[in-house]
Amino acid sequence: MNLDRSVAVRFDRVSKSIDEARVLEDVSFEISRGTAFSILGRRGAGKTMLLKLAIGLLKPDRGRIFVDGEDITALDTPDLLRVRRSTGFVFQNSAAFDSICVGENVAFPLRYHSDRLDSEIQDKVRELLIQADLEQDRYTMPVDLSVGMRKLLGFARALACDPALLVIDDPWNGVDSITVNRICRLQRICDQLAILDGGHLITCGPPDELARCGNPVASEFASS
Amino acid sequence: MWAATIGLTRFACRTLRELRRLPWDGGEISVQLYEIGWRSAPLILIAGVVLGIVMTQFVWASLVNFGAVDAVLPAELSRTMFRQVGPLMAGLLIAGRVGSAIGAELAVLRLTEQIDAFESLAIDSFRHLVITRVAACVIALPILTLLMCFAEIAGGFLWEATHSEMSLSLYVGRVFDRTGWSDYILPTLMTAAAGFAIGTIACYFGYSVEENAVGVRRASMHSVVLSCLFVIALNLMVSQMMSVWFPVATP
Numbered sequence: 001m002n003l004d005r006s007v008a009v010r011f012d013r014v015s016k017s018i019d020e021a022r023v024l025e026d027v028s029f030e031i032s033r034g035t036a037f038s039i040l041g042r043r044g045a046g047k048t049m050l051l052k053l054a055i056g057l058l059k060p061d062r063g064r065i066f067v068d069g070e071d072i073t074a075l076d077t078p079d080l081l082r083v084r085r086s087t088g089f090v091f092q093n094s095a096a097f098d099s100i101c102v103g104e105n106v107a108f109p110l111r112y113h114s115d116r117l118d119s120e121i122q123d124k125v126r127e128l129l130i131q132a133d134l135e136q137d138r139y140t141m142p143v144d145l146s147v148g149m150r151k152l153l154g155f156a157r158a159l160a161c162d163p164a165l166l167v168i169d170d171p172w173n174g175v176d177s178i179t180v181n182r183i184c185r186l187q188r189i190c191d192q193l194a195i196l197d198g199g200h201l202i203t204c205g206p207p208d209e210l211a212r213c214g215n216p217v218a219s220e221f222a223s224s
Numbered sequence: 225m226w227a228a229t230i231g232l233t234r235f236a237c238r239t240l241r242e243l244r245r246l247p248w249d250g251g252e253i254s255v256q257l258y259e260i261g262w263r264s265a266p267l268i269l270i271a272g273v274v275l276g277i278v279m280t281q282f283v284w285a286s287l288v289n290f291g292a293v294d295a296v297l298p299a300e301l302s303r304t305m306f307r308q309v310g311p312l313m314a315g316l317l318i319a320g321r322v323g324s325a326i327g328a329e330l331a332v333l334r335l336t337e338q339i340d341a342f343e344s345l346a347i348d349s350f351r352h353l354v355i356t357r358v359a360a361c362v363i364a365l366p367i368l369t370l371l372m373c374f375a376e377i378a379g380g381f382l383w384e385a386t387h388s389e390m391s392l393s394l395y396v397g398r399v400f401d402r403t404g405w406s407d408y409i410l411p412t413l414m415t416a417a418a419g420f421a422i423g424t425i426a427c428y429f430g431y432s433v434e435e436n437a438v439g440v441r442r443a444s445m446h447s448v449v450l451s452c453l454f455v456i457a458l459n460l461m462v463s464q465m466m467s468v469w470f471p472v473a474t475p
Binding site: 052055057077078081082084085087088089091093095096097098108109112113157158161 | 336337338340341343344345346347348350
């Protein structure tokens with residue numbers, strides 16, 4: 001057990017393959033509490049897989065992953081769900097529940113996990129939708145939203161239960177510059193950068209340090 | 225094939241285990257009961273009435289030369305419906321309508337990462353999506369089977385009324401003339417098992433899909449085919465049990 005309470009997430013020599021192809025190889029890093037940590041890499045580098053491993057949606061082939069000091073690779077389903085109560089995940093393609101409206105998407109985790117009155121839930125939903133600039137689309141179905149608006153919906157839903165750890169997969173995917181600004185208003189994006197390339201984490205540190213580290217891939221990503 | 229068999233067996237065992245664990249998600253089960261049960265009712269009613277008319281016509285034509293056909297027809301029809309045709313037809317219709325719908329729905333939820341979204345929100349997707357649907361199938365199918373049997377009997381009366389001018393009270397009296405509780409209970413209970421099979425098979429293929437559009441098509445198709453085979457096999461098994469435990473009394 002990792003008892004260092006200053007560390008929110010720790011990957012310890014994690015490897016993962018899909019159909020014989022090794023996607024992640026001996027990946028190790030730590031994310032401190034209160035830090036905005038970004039992982040960059042080319043398309044197919046395994047960023048999404050890394051994030052899904054971080055909240056236990058996937059299990060690694062080797063290695064251990066600690067969230068809030070707890071080894072989530074050894075947990076059964078009920079304990080994993082308990083750990084996820086304190087995390088939020090924004091999916092690359094938003095993964096909005098398409099059979100219910102925008103407001104109900106945000107209310108869903110609140111109804112499921114809290115004993116709040118319906119009026120309190122509605123207030124919280126309204127507050128989140130105002131932050132995400134989706135208040136006027138409260139009764140719209142997700143299929144009628146643009147890609148960027150669905151992304152914002154994903155943010156609002158993930159933030160509904162005030163998670164201690166927020167994991168965001170590809171925040172800029174299909175998003176226009178105005179929405180980028182809105183997302184930046186919702187969430188601080190980067191204190192630390194990690195670069196994933198060829199299944200390995202090639203470097204990790206503050207963005208300005210990475211630009212000077214000498215690794216061409218890291219320099220390119222950090223400067224961009 | 226072998227992997228699918230092992231996967232389905234494990235999935236069914238997990239479903240049984242989770243079904244025994246309370247509390248169930250009552251709100252979601254009632255939503256599924258509406259979708260699976262209430263919205264299947266028109267199909268069951270129409271199919272039942274039509275089947276009742278066709279079967280009565282067919283049996284009447286076969287027995288008319290032996291005489292006294294109007295006296296035995298309602299009772300024979302109801303016994304056949306409750307023991308065999310009702311459970312079988314209701315099972316097959318629900319396997320077709322609900323099996324394909326559940327298979328396709330869960331496959332789409334999987335492919336659009338909505339199942340992962342449930343998990344990421346600390347919601348047990350298996351209990352929320354699978355257990356609620358299986359429970360709704362188990363509850364709805366016996367009720368739909370009874371509905372089908374009575375619709376078939378009503379269809380039989382429609383045919384009788386137009387061909388032999390038999391009154392409703394006489395028809396109802398004759399329908400339950402030679403039937404006992406044993407004719408209703410076991411076949412109707414069997415449909416709860418059929419409901420479990422349909423729900424579990426459809427959920428398995430939808431929940432564990434890995435491909436895109438092809439995966440949705442396969443999930444839907446395999447759900448229907450395998451569910452229908454299970455319903456037929458179960459019906460055969462129960463009819464054999466019935467013939468041993470509760471043999472049909474000759475008039």
